[in-house]
Amino acid sequence: MDTFNRTIFDSLIDPALIMDGGGMIKNANFAFLQCFDTSIDDVIGVHCYRLLFDRNVPCEKDSCPVLGAIEPGRNEYRFSRDGVDVFYEVDYRPLSGPPTPDSDWLLTMRDVSEQRRLALEVEKSEKKYKDLFHNATEGLALFSDQGVIQECNQSLARMLGHTRKDIEGTSMSLFTIGYTRKIFENPLDGLKTLGFVSVELEMLKKNGEKIPVEADINWLPYEGVFRIMVRDVTMKKKIEWSRKAYFEMLEREVETRTGELKESEQEMRRQKNTVEGILRGTPIPMFVLDSNHRVIYWNRACEKLTGFSSRELVGTENHWKPFYPHKRPMLADLVMEGDLAKILELYKDMNLRASTMIDGAYEAEHFFPSLGTEGIHLHINAAPIMDDAGKIQGAIVTYQDLSEIHRLQKEKEQAERMAAVGRTVAGLAHYIKNVLTGLDGGAYVINSAISKRNMNLIENGWNMVERNIEQISGIVSDMLIYSRERSPKYQLISPNELVSEVLELVYQRAKLAGVSLEREFDPDLTSVPMDRTGIYRCLLNLISNAVDACTLEGIVHGKGIVKVKTDRPAGWGVRFQVEDNGTGMDDETRKRLFTDFFTTKGYKGTGLGLPVTDKIVREHGGELSFDSKPGFGTTFSLLLPERPPS
Amino acid sequence: MRKSILIIDDDPDVVLYLSTLLEDHGYRALSASDGIEGFSQAKSENPDLILLDLMMPAKSGISLLADLKKDENLRKIPVIMVTGVSGETGIGIESFLQALIDDGVCEDPEPAGYLEKPVRPERLLRLIHGVLGNR
Numbered sequence: 001m002d003t004f005n006r007t008i009f010d011s012l013i014d015p016a017l018i019m020d021g022g023g024m025i026k027n028a029n030f031a032f033l034q035c036f037d038t039s040i041d042d043v044i045g046v047h048c049y050r051l052l053f054d055r056n057v058p059c060e061k062d063s064c065p066v067l068g069a070i071e072p073g074r075n076e077y078r079f080s081r082d083g084v085d086v087f088y089e090v091d092y093r094p095l096s097g098p099p100t101p102d103s104d105w106l107l108t109m110r111d112v113s114e115q116r117r118l119a120l121e122v123e124k125s126e127k128k129y130k131d132l133f134h135n136a137t138e139g140l141a142l143f144s145d146q147g148v149i150q151e152c153n154q155s156l157a158r159m160l161g162h163t164r165k166d167i168e169g170t171s172m173s174l175f176t177i178g179y180t181r182k183i184f185e186n187p188l189d190g191l192k193t194l195g196f197v198s199v200e201l202e203m204l205k206k207n208g209e210k211i212p213v214e215a216d217i218n219w220l221p222y223e224g225v226f227r228i229m230v231r232d233v234t235m236k237k238k239i240e241w242s243r244k245a246y247f248e249m250l251e252r253e254v255e256t257r258t259g260e261l262k263e264s265e266q267e268m269r270r271q272k273n274t275v276e277g278i279l280r281g282t283p284i285p286m287f288v289l290d291s292n293h294r295v296i297y298w299n300r301a302c303e304k305l306t307g308f309s310s311r312e313l314v315g316t317e318n319h320w321k322p323f324y325p326h327k328r329p330m331l332a333d334l335v336m337e338g339d340l341a342k343i344l345e346l347y348k349d350m351n352l353r354a355s356t357m358i359d360g361a362y363e364a365e366h367f368f369p370s371l372g373t374e375g376i377h378l379h380i381n382a383a384p385i386m387d388d389a390g391k392i393q394g395a396i397v398t399y400q401d402l403s404e405i406h407r408l409q410k411e412k413e414q415a416e417r418m419a420a421v422g423r424t425v426a427g428l429a430h431y432i433k434n435v436l437t438g439l440d441g442g443a444y445v446i447n448s449a450i451s452k453r454n455m456n457l458i459e460n461g462w463n464m465v466e467r468n469i470e471q472i473s474g475i476v477s478d479m480l481i482y483s484r485e486r487s488p489k490y491q492l493i494s495p496n497e498l499v500s501e502v503l504e505l506v507y508q509r510a511k512l513a514g515v516s517l518e519r520e521f522d523p524d525l526t527s528v529p530m531d532r533t534g535i536y537r538c539l540l541n542l543i544s545n546a547v548d549a550c551t552l553e554g555i556v557h558g559k560g561i562v563k564v565k566t567d568r569p570a571g572w573g574v575r576f577q578v579e580d581n582g583t584g585m586d587d588e589t590r591k592r593l594f595t596d597f598f599t600t601k602g603y604k605g606t607g608l609g610l611p612v613t614d615k616i617v618r619e620h621g622g623e624l625s626f627d628s629k630p631g632f633g634t635t636f637s638l639l640l641p642e643r644p645p646s
Numbered sequence: 647m648r649k650s651i652l653i654i655d656d657d658p659d660v661v662l663y664l665s666t667l668l669e670d671h672g673y674r675a676l677s678a679s680d681g682i683e684g685f686s687q688a689k690s691e692n693p694d695l696i697l698l699d700l701m702m703p704a705k706s707g708i709s710l711l712a713d714l715k716k717d718e719n720l721r722k723i724p725v726i727m728v729t730g731v732s733g734e735t736g737i738g739i740e741s742f743l744q745a746l747i748d749d750g751v752c753e754d755p756e757p758a759g760y761l762e763k764p765v766r767p768e769r770l771l772r773l774i775h776g777v778l779g780n781r
Binding site for chain 1: 659660662663666764765767
């Protein structure tokens with residue numbers, strides 16, 4: 001080589017070689033010698049494969065195309081230097097003219113290690129990127145600024161129900177609907193400028209279904225593409241929607257419930273008002289206690305009855321005040337406690353009885369002197385209030401003013417008696433007729449006797465008159481007793497003495513009739529308060545009846561016997577029993593026994609006897625009863641109490 | 647000969663009164679205080695007239711009347727019924743007497759007359775006279 005060429009050759013930065021077609025190195029430049037750390041003498045005449053690769057034979061054709069090349073080219077070679085790989089790009093060309101088998105070749109080498117390394121890096125990161133791209137769960141696609149999809153990942157394909165092949169190469173607008181489609185149809189300059197946008201849109205699946213997605217769109221200026229990341233938000237939307245729906249439903253429920261609550265509150269208030277209205281307006285005096293024995297309600301009628309206002313008493317335990325002079329448990333308090341013993345003790349004189357209608361309720365009657373102007377007779381009804389579980393919550397008490405009833409009752413009795421008297425007059429007609437006949441007869445006989453101067457006859461006639469006068473007296477007396485309200489005049493009378501008197505009076509008559517009188521007196525009988533005349537009359541009536549029973553219809557079993565007994569059963573002052581063995585009474589007779597003016601005694605009976613007796617006995621607070629067996633006899637019992645009724 | 651009249655009544659006052667009255671007016675008075683005694687008296691004395699009280703306890707007047715009418719001999723004797731309350735007896739007697747006719751006991755069981763208590767002397771005498779006067 002001449003000097004000029006040498007200079008140029010050596011000035012090359014890149015290592016260079018000249019060799020023949022067989023690879024024998026003819027020359028090397030400075031850079032080469034530097035690079036391979038060798039001298040010119042070591043290089044010239046050595047084959048390239050020897051020098052570079054320490055080979056005795058040429059390299060394979062596919063690893064080095066230089067030897068035997070028929071045209072210029074380039075090839076890459078790897079060298080190992082100090083354990084590090086170095087890559088050269090070798091450019092080979094004929095030194096001059098077109099390539100011939102005799103040509104010398106010029107090889108220039110460029111160290112492309114760095115480049116190669118970088119390329120590898122790039123390749124690696126590209127691969128990584130590709131991996132990420134394709135394996136992402138979100139749908140990813142790259143599309144051009146014309147909207148053409150260049151690449152998409154499997155996720156997106158799956159999302160849209162297409163294959164990747166279907167999608168890649170088509171326009172984004174095919175998979176979008178509505179106004180968003182327009183975005184992808186036009187050149188997306190706006191997006192480009194924006195650089196990044198995140199939108200919610202709907203995409204079209206292969207089967208025509210719409211799928212709501214969230215899309216992040218990036219403009220990648222370096223790559224010159226848009227990258228779109230798509231998230232299927234169907235689930236999210238569903239959840240959102242159902243949550244919305246759920247909340248709406250909750251709201252509606254709350255509204256409905258609130259409405260219902262308001263309504264039931266109103267209803268309760270209405271009911272309370274109705275109940276209060278009823279309680280307030282009822283003419284029955286009543287009050288209500290709570291479980292602590294405090295008055296919670298005291299109605300208007302009760303205010304009127306007692307003179308105590310509800311304001312004074314509600315909330316207090318002073319319900320006793322209008323009724324008693326001192327604080328004491330009232331029936332209302334006691335029914336709440338269910339203390340039967342105490343109830344009996346405090347109310348035994350007040351005609352106490354358990355209510356037949358309400359469990360645990362009691363009734364009583366009492367005269368309250370502190371009420372009204374002269375005191376009032378009241379019927380009391382106290383009942384416990386129980387909740388559904390049966391637990392006692394309080395008590396309710398109602399009163400009934402008996403004064404009116406008593407008065408009416410007395411009036412009724414009086415009216416009945418008056419009516420009875422009226423009936424009496426009619427009923428006694430025939431009896432009185434008999435008596436009148438007797439009087440007339442007596443008068444006639446006397447007159448006749450006087451004119452005949454027959455003393456005996458005069459006596460007979462007079463006796464007749466006397467007897468009839470006595471009969472009339474008896475009738476009048478009975479009628480008076482029966483029709484008038486009499487209070488007995490009480491005296492302490494010995495029962496045995498009184499009965500003895502009556503028996504004496506009846507003795508003659510009984511003897512005449514063939515009836516024997518027997519007595520069985522309790523010798524220890526003490527005196528009992530009674531109206532002497534009244535009870536005398538009763539005993540006379542009963543004993544006369546007994547005697548008559550033995551005579552009127554004839555004796556069934558032997559001679560007539562009337563037995564009079566006295567004794568003292570528990571709880572009474574005395575019992576008189578009048579027993580006969582007469583005909584007894586059949587049902588018909590029994591039924592009519594105490595009705596006005598029924599008599600089986602023909603001319604002798606007024607029918608007044610038993611009703612009068614009954615009345616007198618009742619006035620004493622006693623009891624009159626009988627037992628009768630047709631054909632065997634009758635027993636009448638007259639009971640008088642130890643003490644006259646108060 | 648005096649006509650005899652049998653008074654059957656359980657009230658001795660009535661018997662005394664009527665017998666005095668009848669004796670005063672020339673009749674012979676007989677008496678019985680109940681139906682049984684009355685029947686036996688009627689049989690033994692065969693009175694010209696019987697005054698019969700209806701309301702008698704043991705044997706009622708009506709039943710005695712029936713017995714009298716059933717008896718061959720006694721049915722001929724005229725009977726005057728004496729009663730305390732007219733209304734009460736009316737109905738009973740009617741059907742009773744009808745039964746007697748129906749049973750063939752007697753063709754004409756009717757009593758000769760009725761008298762109400764209290765007995766008016768003139769009325770009684772007039773009635774008796776009327777009944778006995780026809781014989």
